[in-house]
Amino acid sequence: MTGAVFLELCHVHKTFGSFQALRGIDWDVREGEIHCLVGENGCGKSTLIKAVSGVHAPDPGGDIRIGGRNVLPLDPMRARALGIQVVFQDLALFPNLSVAENIAFDANLGRGFSPRAAIRRKAKEILSRLGHDLPLECPVDALSIAERQIVAIARGLAGEARLIFMDEPTASLTRAEVRRLLDLVRKLSAEGIAIVFVSHRLDEVSAIAERITVMRDGRMVGTYAASGLDQRTLIHLMTGIEIATHHAPRDCSARPALLETRQLTRKGEYENVSITLHEGEVLGLTGLLGAGRTEFALSLFGMTRPDSGTLLVHGRECRFRTNQDALAAGLAYVSEDRLNLGINAEQSIVDNLDIAVLPRLANRFGTITDRARVQLAEDWVARLNIKVNSVQDAINTLSGGNQQRVILARWLASHPKILILDSPTVGVDIKNKEGIYALIRELSAQGVGILVISDEMIELFATCDRILHMRNGRIAGDYSPAHITEQALEAQIYA
Amino acid sequence: MPDFATLRSRPEFWLAGVIVILCAALSLSTPSFLSLSNFVDLTESYAVQAIMATGLFVVLIAGGIDISFAATASVAQYVAALLATHYGLSPFLVIPAGLVVGTGLGFLNAALIHYARVNSIIITIATMNVYFALLMYATGGHSIYNLPEWWSERVTFLQFETSGGDLIRITLPIVVMVVSLLLCWVLLTLSRTGRQLYAMGGNAEAARRIGLNISKLQFFAYGFAGFMAALAGLVQANRVGEAVPNALYGTELSVLSAAVLGGASLLGGVGTIGGITLGILLLAIIQNGLNLLDISPYCFEIITGAIILASTTLTALSVQSRKRSRLVEEAPIPEQAHV
Numbered sequence: 001m002t003g004a005v006f007l008e009l010c011h012v013h014k015t016f017g018s019f020q021a022l023r024g025i026d027w028d029v030r031e032g033e034i035h036c037l038v039g040e041n042g043c044g045k046s047t048l049i050k051a052v053s054g055v056h057a058p059d060p061g062g063d064i065r066i067g068g069r070n071v072l073p074l075d076p077m078r079a080r081a082l083g084i085q086v087v088f089q090d091l092a093l094f095p096n097l098s099v100a101e102n103i104a105f106d107a108n109l110g111r112g113f114s115p116r117a118a119i120r121r122k123a124k125e126i127l128s129r130l131g132h133d134l135p136l137e138c139p140v141d142a143l144s145i146a147e148r149q150i151v152a153i154a155r156g157l158a159g160e161a162r163l164i165f166m167d168e169p170t171a172s173l174t175r176a177e178v179r180r181l182l183d184l185v186r187k188l189s190a191e192g193i194a195i196v197f198v199s200h201r202l203d204e205v206s207a208i209a210e211r212i213t214v215m216r217d218g219r220m221v222g223t224y225a226a227s228g229l230d231q232r233t234l235i236h237l238m239t240g241i242e243i244a245t246h247h248a249p250r251d252c253s254a255r256p257a258l259l260e261t262r263q264l265t266r267k268g269e270y271e272n273v274s275i276t277l278h279e280g281e282v283l284g285l286t287g288l289l290g291a292g293r294t295e296f297a298l299s300l301f302g303m304t305r306p307d308s309g310t311l312l313v314h315g316r317e318c319r320f321r322t323n324q325d326a327l328a329a330g331l332a333y334v335s336e337d338r339l340n341l342g343i344n345a346e347q348s349i350v351d352n353l354d355i356a357v358l359p360r361l362a363n364r365f366g367t368i369t370d371r372a373r374v375q376l377a378e379d380w381v382a383r384l385n386i387k388v389n390s391v392q393d394a395i396n397t398l399s400g401g402n403q404q405r406v407i408l409a410r411w412l413a414s415h416p417k418i419l420i421l422d423s424p425t426v427g428v429d430i431k432n433k434e435g436i437y438a439l440i441r442e443l444s445a446q447g448v449g450i451l452v453i454s455d456e457m458i459e460l461f462a463t464c465d466r467i468l469h470m471r472n473g474r475i476a477g478d479y480s481p482a483h484i485t486e487q488a489l490e491a492q493i494y495a
Numbered sequence: 496m497p498d499f500a501t502l503r504s505r506p507e508f509w510l511a512g513v514i515v516i517l518c519a520a521l522s523l524s525t526p527s528f529l530s531l532s533n534f535v536d537l538t539e540s541y542a543v544q545a546i547m548a549t550g551l552f553v554v555l556i557a558g559g560i561d562i563s564f565a566a567t568a569s570v571a572q573y574v575a576a577l578l579a580t581h582y583g584l585s586p587f588l589v590i591p592a593g594l595v596v597g598t599g600l601g602f603l604n605a606a607l608i609h610y611a612r613v614n615s616i617i618i619t620i621a622t623m624n625v626y627f628a629l630l631m632y633a634t635g636g637h638s639i640y641n642l643p644e645w646w647s648e649r650v651t652f653l654q655f656e657t658s659g660g661d662l663i664r665i666t667l668p669i670v671v672m673v674v675s676l677l678l679c680w681v682l683l684t685l686s687r688t689g690r691q692l693y694a695m696g697g698n699a700e701a702a703r704r705i706g707l708n709i710s711k712l713q714f715f716a717y718g719f720a721g722f723m724a725a726l727a728g729l730v731q732a733n734r735v736g737e738a739v740p741n742a743l744y745g746t747e748l749s750v751l752s753a754a755v756l757g758g759a760s761l762l763g764g765v766g767t768i769g770g771i772t773l774g775i776l777l778l779a780i781i782q783n784g785l786n787l788l789d790i791s792p793y794c795f796e797i798i799t800g801a802i803i804l805a806s807t808t809l810t811a812l813s814v815q816s817r818k819r820s821r822l823v824e825e826a827p828i829p830e831q832a833h834v
Contacts, residue, residue: 076704076706080706090700092704094693094699094701095764096764097690101690108687108691109687109691111687113686113687116685167821209496298641338624
């Protein structure tokens with residue numbers, strides 16, 4: 001059913017400062033095809049979408065062609081006029097406006113009176129074409145995530161789309177919602193609209209795509225017919241390495257318990273969560289985005305207070321009022337949102353590294369010398385093999401993987417007995433991921449109990465002795481990686 | 496037809512209820528309260544603040560905030576008064592000049608906010624101080640009393656006597672207020688520009704991606720606020736018959752509290768003109784009631800401050816609780832699985 005080439009990129013480069021986000025991209029999308037774009041975080045997928053949709057201008061020298069004609073320079077309005085629509089990962093909707101206005105917002109561009117009746121009519125027509133019934137006057141922030149996605153897709157159609165980019169559309173959907181979304185994608189493709197689908201979930205990618213393009217480090221690895229690829233090959237293409245053999249899970253249940261929760265509950269976030277983390281054990285905690293994993297971890301670390309239930313550290317009941325209490329009890333927490341919560345981007349590596357242990361650096365006069373701080377930073381930089389020019393450089397001069405190691409070092413410097421890692425390798429490239437996994441194994445060998453919160457199967461299976469599955473704020477399953485496959489666990493999570 | 500449940504969720508509904516109860520209570524304790532003449536007086540005395548509120552409202556919808564409008568009004572008023580008295584210019588030059596000064600100061604706010612990318616509350620607190628202090632410095636705090644007759648004369652559009660013998664006058668400030676509110680409603684609800692302002696206030700990044708011209712909209716919103724402030728300044732001089740540099744200074748918070756009372760969100764994108772009208776009305780009634788009951792005017796300032804505190808805290812808390820309720824809401828209890 002696929003036809004002529006619709007979109008074509010020739011030698012497209014994009015540089016941000018000294019960072020090359022896109023390096024000589026040659027790529028095409030055919031009319032009405034379903035095309036998947038895969039690659040690791042930071043491989044350039046988002047930049048590619050932004051270049052084609054006119055948000056970022058590519059570096060001079062390359063071509064973006066639509067129907068054979070070079071369309072550069074592009075801006076968002078022109079790209080849409082040419083039939084390129086993007087359903088962004090954050091959906092880019094207006095939460096305060098009605099469903100109808102969100103769908104047909106283009107009618108509000110320019111001056112004069114807003115054509116309210118025409119907007120309603122258009123929105124209604126598009127929704128019925130999609131086979132969905134949403135209340136037209138309802139503000140979008142009252143809708144569910146899946147419904148908002150429909151609104152975002154409907155907006156794309158309202159703009160006479162010929163090619164729709166969908167950036168990680170399934171990240172927060174349940175399996176049933178995903179199935180409906182994939183049906184919709186096939187329906188659009190049958191109408192002659194090309195869909196470029198960006199996803200991390202390889203099972204979906206193989207289920208829906210006709211062609212799959214793999215990106216790595218800002219380059220095209222290649223475009224393949226979907227039927228000829230299995231998941232292992234795909235991962236190999238995406239990461240450039242063969243996946244290390246699985247970590248052999250150990251049974252740690254006989255060892256002393258470091259951290260234990262009994263029926264821990266915080267209303268609206270998680271309910272009756274009972275877990276035990278033993279000495280030297282690596283415990284995985286997985287589940288959909290918003291399943292309550294992070295909320296639970298925040299309570300463990302004293303950032304929020306549970307409503308009921310007990311928390312025991314080394315067998316003693318604890319009630320943390322602040323994270324200072326948790327830190328004193330030997331816990332450390334590495335946040336999932338490194339960029340917003342973890343680092344002080346403008347400050348130096350030293351400043352970022354020793355912030356949690358500053359009081360311990362005080363000498364007998366109660367003052368903290370620069371020498372002691374630099375010494376500490378240099379020790380950790382060497383231990384974790386962090387690539388820096390000088391520990392006095394600002395942390396934002398480092399790559400994502402090295403930033404993450406500085407943050408890890410910050411908490412390791414407090415010599416925690418219990419380490420909570422929330423999505424420890426988000427935005428970290430594969431080589432550094434391997435390094436972080438090795439570090440996790442090393443720490444666990446020293447007896448540190450580690451809770452790894454992650455939705456990456458490879459990560460969980462490479463590090464964990466046991467994996468807990470959290471759904472809707474409750475523990476829904478307790479698995480040994482030795483007895484379940486990555487695919488089976490993934491199916492459980494997205495069921 | 497909206498059902499009762501949706502009606503109940505609207506701030507306008509609760510405001511109207513509070514106003515009715517307050518009116519009933521006040522009319523019991525002070526019989527003179529519930530008369531047409533008191534109501535018209537009340538409206539006239541609040542007209543200037545209502546006109547400024549329409550300008551502030553547009554900025555709030557666009558996702559910003561303006562604290563400098565009262566200072567802008569004072570500057571525009573004084574410049575216009577100077578042109579009228581010192582240079583003896585005609586109203587056809589003086590009025591536009593005043594409005595241009597106000598709009599220009601609004602544009603200056605927009606330029607600082609847009610190009611320096613500094614939080615609008617910081618910028619406009621700073622410009623409020625600069626505008627006002629410059630005015631006081633340049634004038635030495637002296638008022639202009641000898642306004643020309645065309646300006647200081649009371650303009651009455653409608654005049655009649657009630658059965659009780661009270662003289663009712665619908666004067667210029669009331670008419671300008673009504674026209675401003677209508678204009679603002681047409682702008683925000685019916686025009687494309689208005690819908691774009693709502694969109695920008697709701698999600699600025701999405702607005703940018705859809706191709707809205709953010710800088711144009713910013714200039715429009717702050718320029719409109721400056722224009723409305725200048726208009727309010729000119730009307731205020733008409734009402735009191737003189738141009739006093741510090742007459743409007745200090746009304747910022749009561750105007751802001753009227754806006755948030757009326758349901759305008761300080762986070763942007765939310766609020767209606769009907770709501771803001773009711774908000775102003777409620778504040779006017781409270782102040783009038785306090786006067787009639789002979790209660791210290793400081794109580795009024797306590798109330799306006801408390802309103803801003805309460806409504807911002809409530810907004811923040813409801814955002815947090817909505818986040819929490821979304822996670823577990825009606826989720827089935829999963830079966831425990833063990834492998």
